[in-house]
Amino acid sequence: MKSRYLKAKNRAEKSSIVDEIVKVVGYNRKYVLQVLNGLVRPSGNNRTRKRKMQYLEAAPVIQTVWRALDYPCAERLHPVLLETADKLAKHGYVTLTPLIRSQLSQISRTTLGRRLSKWLSEKPAGKTTRSSKSFSRLRSEIPLQTYDWDEQRPGALEIDLVEHNGGSSLGQFAYTLSVVDIVTGYSRRRAILGRGQQVVFQALQYILDAWPMKPWGIHSDNGSEFMNNHLRRYCKDRGFTFTRSRPYRKNDNAHVEQKNRQYVREVVGYERYDTPQDVE
Template sequence: MPIVQIVWEALDYPCAERLHPVLMCTAAQLANHGEVKLTQEAIRDLQQMSRATLARRIAKWKRPGTKHIPADRRPSAHLRSEIPVERYDWDEDRPGALEIDLVEHNGGSSLGHFAYTLSVVDVVTGYSRRVAVLGRGQLGVMAALERILTEWPYPVWGIHSDNGSEFINAHLVRFTKANGLSLTRSRPYKKNDNAHVEQKNRFLVREIVGYERFDTPEHVQWLNTVYAWLDVYANACLPMRKVIEKKRNGSHVQKKYDSAKTPLQRAFDASAIPTNSQKYWSEWAQSLNPLQLHRQLVTLLAQGLGGANLAPAPLPAPVSRGIDNDKRNARSLS
């Protein structure tokens, strides 16, 4: 095999423009390792070879096919086949069916490391929680999700996500299996399959903290301070309406809504709250001052990062009931 072709192979088949400047030095390096034998004549030919001549030679050689990993051999391929593609029915009536999603806080640029908000919502009751994390590493997102579920006020039976690698991974699969939870995923590029959490993302994330870039631990601390108060306010004080009937007339869908109730009240009405903790939750909700919570949120948002340390401690969190605490220890917010 010609020396030039051996050098071309050693450098992973580059074009003549990339190969020509390093042809001689790479050939000498290969000669030092005994891969080629450089004679005076070979050295002279390599030194005198023009880039055009090199390009003509390369065009005659067979280049290996494009390198790729077959889809069925990728690490996530078997996980995707294991997690069914489904979505909750619009009239799902069993509390504990959760949709999860990540919201980026990159300020319009995906370069570098920045914060994300993990958003979780029950499609039946509307109960929701949020936790901010720095980056979207699988372990960090999994720890935030576990924290939310251990503090959920009633049993959870299902988790539904999009197809992002932060969710479609072995950590979440093991977690759901260990806790007896159903795990499903959306159809690719179908945001409506996760419509409930997308709605909460707009209403309780974007309209609250906006579209700015948050990319430091201090930013994450501030976001979680805001969410600690916001989650209490949204779940125990803010009423929401829910679709109870749909009728299609041609291309138009007519919807009928029920009376507005707070997510916590919907959980009570659906008998989702365990009997032994109903009194605690009821008394806790009655003890809240909605106006105080509203003022606190306005103050935190107005102060920005300075409010993370100035704000009083969040209200006591109710007892955990979402998953078995004997199996899973709650992790503190960063």
């Protein structure tokens, strides 16, 4: 059909060839034109090749070594797999045949990772899982809303952190905690090193203790530095309304974002600051 299409003398003849292909094969018309003009290769029958499972004889030994080392990931297990198997065989925990030893030395890290992903670990869920569930539950208890556009009561605060990482998020670096009253426009900032919950909370408490009017509301983004029990308990004890923005909607925190530009970026810039002296 491609040969006929290239030999066609006019547009009407080419169009009829395309119509015939679309009718018989059922392909999209644009795709047919791309194939006939050599822009893409035609798709064939993508049959999945069935491969015989490899390293079956060594699988029980790999599982024993994995369990003995407290279920490490493939990246940590692979370099010591054969060495540990030899030690276990010496004490009678596994039996190593020439075939099994050969498979243990030949298995790649990628293949080992695929095997481990299919085996269930007996290790209990770690702190990370519990922390993630706890964080999600805490965040769900904080209302998702913004201040009214015509709010007239001073004390409605927006808070945010500005990074000073110089373009790299590796390691620890300084942040600026920025607080603004959306009604009066009054704002304060404080530099901190890192964004640990306790550090951020102490800096916020320092700013609010010197605030010229009584706050009644605190609005933040969804960062873990704000979604924590320190700030939640602080707001509850003082009768503050604690709310959060919609994810990935910077306009929900528009007032503090504007102050970040005006009083942080235009003054401090985008360099990296990562020492206590920089923070001071």
